[in-house]
Amino acid sequence: MAEYTALGKQPEVLFWVGCAGSFDDRAKKITKAFVKLLHQAKVEFAVLGTEESCTGDPAKRAGNEFLFQMQAVTNIEVLNAYEVKKIVTACPHCFNTLKNEYPSLGGDFQVMHHTQFLKSLLDEGRLSIEGGQFKGKRITFHDPCYLGRANDVYEAPRDLIKKLDAELVEMKNCRKKGLCCGAGGAQMFKDAEQGNKEINIERTEQAMEIKPDIIAAGCPFCNTMMTDGVKNKAEGQIEVMDVAELIANAKDL
Amino acid sequence: MNFPNVIFAFILVLGIGFFARNVGKLKRNIALGKDVDVSGNTTIRWKNMARIALGQSKMVRRPIAGILHVVVYIGFVIINIEVLEIVIDGLFGTHRIFSGIGSLYGILIGTFEILAALVFVAVIVFWFRRNVVKIRRFMSAEMKGWPKQDGNLILYFEIVLMGLFIIMNATDVEFQSLNSGNIISQFFAPLFEGYNLHFIERAAWWMHIVGILIFLNYLYYSKHLHILLAFPNTYYGSVKPKGEFNNLEAVTNEVKLMMDPTIDPFAASDDDGSTPDKFGASDVQDLNWVQLLNAYTCTECGRCTSECPANQTGKKLSPRKIMMDTRDRLVEVGANIDANKGEFIADGKQLLGDYITNEELWACTSCNACVEACPISIDPLSIILEMRRYLVMEQSAAPMELNTMMSNIENNGAPWPYNQMDRLNWKNE
Secondary structure, eight states: HHHHHHHHHTOOOOEOOOHHHHHHHHHHHHHHHHHHHHHTTTEEEEOOOOGOOSSSSSHHHHHHHHHHHHHHHEEEEHHHHTTTOEEEEHHHHHHIIIIIIIIGGTTTOEEEEEHHHHHHHHHHHOOOOOOOOGGEEEEEEEETTTTTTTTTHHHHHHHHTTTTTTTTOOOSSSGGGHHHOOOOTTTTGGGSSSSSSSSHHHHHHHHHHHOSEEEEEHHHHHHHHHHHHHHHHHHTOOOEEEHHHHHHTTTOO | OOHHHHHHHHHHHHHHHHHHHHHHHHHHHHHTTTTOOOOOHHHHHHHHHHIIIIIIITGGHHHHHHHHHHHHHHHHHHHHHHHHHHHHHHHHSSSSSGGGTHHHHHHHHHHOOOOOOHHHHHHHHHHHHHHTTTOOOGGGGGGGSHHHHHHHHHHHHHHHHHHHHHHHHTHHHHHHHHHHTTTTGGGGGGGGSOOOOHHHHHHHHHHHHHHHHHHHHGGGSGGGGGHHHHHHHHSSOOSSSOOOOOOOOOHHHHHHHHHOTOTTTSSSOOOSSSSSSSSOSSGGGSHHHHHHHHHHHHOOHHHHHHHHHHHHHTOOHHHHHHHHHHHHHHHHHHHHHHTTTTTTOOOSOOHHHTTTTTHHHOOOOOOOOOHOTTTTTTHHHHHHHHHHIIIIIITTTHHHHHHHHHHHHHHHSSSSOOGGGGTTTGGGO
């Protein structure tokens, strides 16, 4: 982003990578797949790089409002200094926080989830989607809580998957009734409380009921949880992939 | 006015008066909550109330319970027109004063009778679901004892009231002889042949109206308050995206002070009362009044709990219990105020710890399934969050791993212990 500013230019959109997308080995693959698609569609985009910091989502959901607002105010200062108007992110948690919780702290941006952004590129004819290796495959979409229920985005990821000429199959709990993967509310960073099952296992079993080849995700944390669930229950039978990875792989990018 | 009319007026005033007194207490207890901005969005709010409460739109998402509930709801609302006639008759010594309107009266009473029969059947099915089929969400730990009894008592009330309505019509010789509107009661009339019909009719009539007044007063002590509170509750329910959690204003002020280099750190603090005495919530008075209204509105249907991922996987958390605990503690605080002449005397108890445990709070994934599931816009998640805020900001009592996560964010701007300078490494990998 600093480079754009030095050139006196504004990119079309700022790609907010998020902590998972920056550091987690699995999530970095999602980041790269999404970047390939952005290049393919000739989108001029920037990232904050080392100037990006956690949005504060996990701190806020854990109850640490102080830490959240410190993070928020710092990030907002950076974003406003670069006069950022439009943000796209591949993480529904960053998406929700930036979109809903930053405005009242002085950060007003147009925020899109990457599936929404890819859908808009598709609609504008800047991006094409081919079936490729996914033709005829059974794909189910796991709704991330912070994209679906939290922000009522259900169709963008599904519209993209349908373009792959794949068979989109739905789990019994989908859309508004989608079952959580177990990572939200800062659970990602702690062991679950005492119970008789892990939530990601329950969700994986729900997915296995409809025998998909691929579980599509739209969130790096859901991706981790579902990958872990599949490793436990259906290793080798089901793959877990982000919607951006599906499209990038279909194009052999 | 004759003697029975005086008695009737007395009972009516007593019944309504006692209920009004309790409604006053209800309002006082809800007002114990903190103020919260519910201004604006009036059109959306009215629409929500019309769609969700009046229109029962979220009830029918579970078709069996939903449709049966709609039957009881419509029956309840429409049959109450009959109560108006009963009240006028009771006060002025008339008999079926509306019968003067001719054939329309028959249509009206006929409709009531059909509805009464439908309500009767629906309530019996409800009773079977709770006591014979034993549907899982009615069997949870928090449903033992009074909540179970409360649920059944309401059903018995409805069965008796509907029964009395039909008996009252069946034994009314004049009404039966008109043979208009007695669609259901005509089949029961023969059962009473040979008995003192006038006496039975009067007895049923009196028991019906007294039963209604008792039921009205029972509401305050029961989960059944939802029949009234569902309306304000859906009106004041959140109009924001579910993912948006409120930003604590007191914290914003603190953060602004911290970030402002022009502030003199040694200046005497001008305490304008903007800093709260407590961050988050440990007791009902720390919650806002909409959350307390939520608690009174909950009718313990358990749809939230049955959708909760933590509860489904055997964790202690049950969003319904969060609401019931909040209400029970609020009732306890209210009783404390009554006993101490309008003032709350500390009783060494609080919502956190004595009702809701840390274990329940930390099991939540903040997925909003409970909020989505509630048919009348109750938000258990906001209460869980307020209590987590108290645990973290007042007591530093977060689980160890979360403390590690938070210090990582503080130190390196990520929940994991990675170096901020490595954020862009993916670009070259």
